Amino acid sequence: MRLHYELGPSGAHRWMNCPGSVAAERDAPKPVTGNAYTREGTAAHEVLAKAFSVGRVSHSPGDTVLVWDGDDYCTVEVTQEMVDGAGLFLRALGPQRPGEIRFVERTLDLSIMRPPVPMGGTPDLVVVRGSRISIWDYKFGRGVRVRPENNPQLMYYALLAWSLILRRRVPARRIRGPVELVIVQPRLPDPVRRAYVSISELRAFRAALFRAARAALRPGAPRVAGEWCRWCRAQDSCPAFRERVSVVAAEEFSVEGLDPAGVARTLGMAEAIRSWLAGVERAAREMALRGVAIPGYKLVLGRKHRRWRDPAAAEAACRARGLHPVQYLSLRTPAQVEAQWLAQGLPVEELAQHWEHPIGDPVLVPEDHPGAEYRGVVSEFGLTAPPSSSE
Numbered sequence: 001m002r003l004h005y006e007l008g009p010s011g012a013h014r015w016m017n018c019p020g021s022v023a024a025e026r027d028a029p030k031p032v033t034g035n036a037y038t039r040e041g042t043a044a045h046e047v048l049a050k051a052f053s054v055g056r057v058s059h060s061p062g063d064t065v066l067v068w069d070g071d072d073y074c075t076v077e078v079t080q081e082m083v084d085g086a087g088l089f090l091r092a093l094g095p096q097r098p099g100e101i102r103f104v105e106r107t108l109d110l111s112i113m114r115p116p117v118p119m120g121g122t123p124d125l126v127v128v129r130g131s132r133i134s135i136w137d138y139k140f141g142r143g144v145r146v147r148p149e150n151n152p153q154l155m156y157y158a159l160l161a162w163s164l165i166l167r168r169r170v171p172a173r174r175i176r177g178p179v180e181l182v183i184v185q186p187r188l189p190d191p192v193r194r195a196y197v198s199i200s201e202l203r204a205f206r207a208a209l210f211r212a213a214r215a216a217l218r219p220g221a222p223r224v225a226g227e228w229c230r231w232c233r234a235q236d237s238c239p240a241f242r243e244r245v246s247v248v249a250a251e252e253f254s255v256e257g258l259d260p261a262g263v264a265r266t267l268g269m270a271e272a273i274r275s276w277l278a279g280v281e282r283a284a285r286e287m288a289l290r291g292v293a294i295p296g297y298k299l300v301l302g303r304k305h306r307r308w309r310d311p312a313a314a315e316a317a318c319r320a321r322g323l324h325p326v327q328y329l330s331l332r333t334p335a336q337v338e339a340q341w342l343a344q345g346l347p348v349e350e351l352a353q354h355w356e357h358p359i360g361d362p363v364l365v366p367e368d369h370p371g372a373e374y375r376g377v378v379s380e381f382g383l384t385a386p387p388s389s390s391e
Helices: 012-017 021-027 036-054 080-093 152-166 199-217 227-231 239-252 260-289 311-320 334-343 348-352
Strands: 064-068 073-077 100-104 125-129 132-138 179-184 192-197 297-303 359-366
Touching (some): 012 199, 036 064, 036 100, 036 132, 080 179, 152 192
Antiparallel strands (some): 100 125, 125 132
């Protein structure tokens, strides 16, 4: 696990704008487990880290990696997108040049710059070429396009890289600008985006960062609502956020007659409100997992898409019926192959014995949902094991 700093880079955009969020998050309940998106992103980073260590992408789709999931480790299956994303990163980075030093997922701190509290973080990659610095950050998500320009997380990483020079961890004795900031987000159309920041801009950011840190440490630090609320764990109970949502709803409840300024105000909070609703759903699910009854709702076991239990046996079954799946079985789902069998008038029950329905995580649904109620709860050992499926 990476060392966690309360005033770290990943939350800088939030706590620099809302100093009260630091204390609020400290008191907010921690999630029981991670979620599919965080597990996927962590797994993608593991694939990339291994590629860094051996100089090429060594994972294949279907491999598994071990990732931390809130309070325990779990395995995540490697996907083709993870493999392709790591390959894209390596190609964008290029081969290591003579004299170039690379720091991969190295935890660094700002102590040499005398911050008001311990501050540090773990950049994905810092590249030092002489007195030039490049910061590389890997974003596997597709939902939010991350810009490198004026990005507090990347600027914070740049300060951490600067500390390497100040500490004499590299041959260079001074930093020369501009510092390169690179975002690699492989699931978007423009996957590699660059920006540059001057040394004077970096110094100004350092001053602003330390001012924000001191503000966050003050008792009763104010909460300020904005689009950064979507990343805050205290959002569900935040009075500033609730007030901001109420104002937006009261002023812009009707879409008729909205002026451009009203549209901008509403859109500025749209993602935060969606995030808040998702947070309410997560909180309700976690309460139910702890055994708290949610009126009108119940837990049921989710279902994942069908998958092949034994692809070789499924291929043999197809061949026995005159179908030749060599070119497509590994690329087609059971549902797609089932459709071909139905079109040929073949008995699908023969094929069905070669697929399975993996059991998913518990999900919260209305109580009139036809699924059987899931009775497992969270104990001191984590989620109770779901009952075995007869399918």
